[in-house]
Amino acid sequence: MNFTKKLILLTSVFCLVALGGIFVFHQNKLVISISGIAVPHHDLVAAKRAQFFSEFASRIKQPKTIILISPNHYSAGQGDIQTTDQDWDLDKGKIISNKDAISFLVEKKLVTNEPASFTDEHGIYNILGDIHNNFPNATLIPLIFKEVSEEELNKLEQSLLQSCKDCLMIASVDFSHYQPAVLADLHDDYSIRDLQLLDTKDILANAEVDSGPALALLTMWAKDHNTIQFTLKSHTNSGIIFQNPDAETTTHVFGWYERGNIVEPEKSVSFLFGGDMMFDRGIYHTFNDNFNQAFSKFGERVFWGTAASVINLEGAITTKKIEDNIQPDNLDFEFSPKIIKTLSFLHINTASLANNHSDNAGSEGITITRSLLGAAGIQPFGGATQSSVFRIAHITGNGISLAVIGMNLTYPNQDANILIPIIAELKKDPTVRVMIMPHWGEEYEKKHTLAQENTAHTWIDAGADMIIGSHPHVIEDAELYKGAPIIYSLGNLLFDQTFSRATQEGLLIGGKFTTDDLTFFGLPVQSIKYQPQFIRGERKKEILNSLYIPFKNYVVDSPAGEVVKINK
Known part of the structure; x- marks a missing residue:
């Protein structure tokens, strides 16, 4: 055997021994x-x-x-x-x-x-x-x-x-x-x-x-x-x-x-949005201050386990005595401070005040509401007028964050275009996703208005990633515009409007943004004797089939159920 062949053979043996040593060491490392x-x-x-x-x-x-x-x-x-x-x-x-x-x-x-x-x-x-x-x-x-x-x-x-x-x-x-x-x-x-x-x-x-x-x-x-x-x-x-x-x-x-390196999960931020929540009138009359009882069939876990857990708080917290007035024409919604305990029980961490009832207890009520929510770790965002659109909720995920903007458009002289520079500024950061929760549209109408549509398109043109609306008290239709979903109205989550099936049904919208896409899904809920619970079976299919019409090319039938997945 010549020198070159011997050298090759010795080198091969050395490599095998070395690799074997590494392998044994690796296995020993795993063992302990x-x-x-x-x-x-x-x-x-x-x-x-x-x-x-x-x-x-x-x-x-x-x-x-x-x-x-x-x-x-x-x-x-x-x-x-x-x-x-x-x-x-x-x-x-x-x-x-x-x-x-x-x-x-x-x-x-x-x-x-x-x-x-x-x-x-x-x-x-x-x-x-x-x-x-x-x-x-x-x-x-x-x-x-x-x-x-x-x-x-x-x-x-x-x-x-x-x-x-x-x-x-x-x-x-x-x-x-x-x-x-x-x-x-x-x-x-x-x-x-x-x-x-x-x-x-x-x-x-x-x-x-x-x-x-x-x-x-x-x-x-x-x-x-x-x-x-x-x-x-x-x-x-x-x-x-x-x-x-x-x-x-x-x-x-x-x-x-x-032993090893930390596993880096995908960059993402998750969310779950619920509709209008009102704790006065028939709700207060039924449960007094024991509002947790309203969620005995819903449980504390629904909003628990997402980065952003968001609802529309349709009223103001006050320290004054709550009047037990169940008349339908009582449109002054003032809440006991004990609702904070229930929102915390539900693991709500973000609440919209961008509606036409958040000022029902006057400026003092607005201050009290924001203060008590903040002290409980619940971010309030928006307000009754456009002067509060700069109060934005910021939710941190893993490498991606969520900015949630609220705007009440049910009051006169509110200019939706005020959000354009705000959205543009937020979108300068490529890791920020912008969601808008407007209070808009016509009450009890299941079809969105042209004004809602034009406003939504304006915001998406400015860079908004998703829009989820409130106020009509019923589930409205949806739209996909330039890759951004618009859920025009979630309907009610907790309300005392029992005069129709539509006002006793609502939607939760859950999902997450990643670097490359948005995945979301709807979960219909119904209120029975003022107690929300999930809708299952055929009625659930009816609601979701209607909701998903604009997203039919993006619906994925996963083992856990249908989701909408849109590449961004």
């Missing part, structure tokens, strides 16, 4: 790199969960102890964070608790030892079989959470690092609950983004999951173990599994944190 996982406890996906456990268990070193964290589904017991030092008898064996670590946490008064709270806690016991099957020698630290602050979680996590640094953390968490599949997917998109960015604060505040504290603790644990890459293995939705996207759903995320 996973610090924690997110897994659902919903037994609809028990088989998928078992498969997931088997896959990741083969990739990590067997942990000596597992920290299993879950929501406290029934708010059992006294403590906000609870544990138990009991051992767990299973069909195939026993899981022993890590009594030393548990005692350490209890002695530091970070958790309370309350075994009775674990008796029916499926967030814990649904996972135990998977743990025992894959980690038969691991001991357990179980923790269940009520509502917990970031400060409390930080203290707990630091103590866990002291007592159990090499432990594997398993967050037993189901994601979106009770929503139509298409809305659940929008919420999950937001929650998964937070996991990818390890955004602990936002998970606690805005992720629509059954335990924000459990996922927040998981992100803290990942950061302190330098395992900041979230690997999403699977995402499922019960509505899609059952091929019934209208049904109330539960969604499931399977993933883990490992």
Whole structure:
């Protein structure tokens, strides 16, 4: 063999050895790199969960102890964070608790030892079989959470690092609950983004999951173990599994944190717009100050889990005594300050005051309304006249932000062209998307007017990306102009106008902007005895088929339901 051939052979062997070393090192790195996982406890996906456990268990070193964290589904017991030092008898064996670590946490008064709270806690016991099957020698630290602050979680996590640094953390968490599949997917998109960015604060505040504290603790644990890459293995939705996207759903995320770089999610900003909300007259008479009861069939989760959650607040908050006047000619809408509690309960974070009732309590009422909304973390935008169009709501997404402008055109001498330079200035930033929520049109008319159309076209020509209107108290038609959707009227979300089916129906419009496109969908709602709820079945199809006529070339039939997707 000549020198050249020997050199080639030696070089080849060296490369193979080197590559093998890298491969082994890479595999060794994978074996020890996973610090924690997110897994659902919903037994609809028990088989998928078992498969997931088997896959990741083969990739990590067997942990000596597992920290299993879950929501406290029934708010059992006294403590906000609870544990138990009991051992767990299973069909195939026993899981022993890590009594030393548990005692350490209890002695530091970070958790309370309350075994009775674990008796029916499926967030814990649904996972135990998977743990025992894959980690038969691991001991357990179980923790269940009520509502917990970031400060409390930080203290707990630091103590866990002291007592159990090499432990594997398993967050037993189901994601979106009770929503139509298409809305659940929008919420999950937001929650998964937070996991990818390890955004602990936002998970606690805005992720629509059954335990924000459990996922927040998981992100803290990942950061302190330098395992900041979230690997999403699977995402499922019960509505899609059952091929019934209208049904109330539960969604499931399977993933883990490992060494690597932070996963950069797509640049996007999500939104959900609802129609007119009025808390006086028949609404006040029916519910008095217990306005949460009006949403007992709607729930608190609908607006939870999007960057912008927007409604039109059709009236003013006052500190004066509310007059119980249910007469139809009572058009002076003044609200109790207790509506703030309900808007917060619904996770509304943006409210339009650009309507013909926001000044019903005078200048003092306008000041009070803006002040109370702002103090609750709800951005008010717009006002009764064009002098307030400069009050714009700004919502930050991931690399894209949303500017929402409100304008009331039902008063005389309002010049819609005043928005042209405002829109143009906002659009100088290519990461800003401009949405306009005008109060306009004719009450109870299902067809928009020529004046509405001309105004909408003017704003879109100036750069507006989408227009969603209010005031007619019924769902109006829609239009697509130069690639920008116009939803002329959402109708009512909460109102006491029971004289027709049309005034008791409304729309939610949800979606998101990305760098390249806009995706949105409609969700019809109806009010029964002043209680909003989703419309399902044939009536939903009728409403959406009519709404989507202008967008027929852009409708995508996804497994979760129809959406409109427009490339920008």
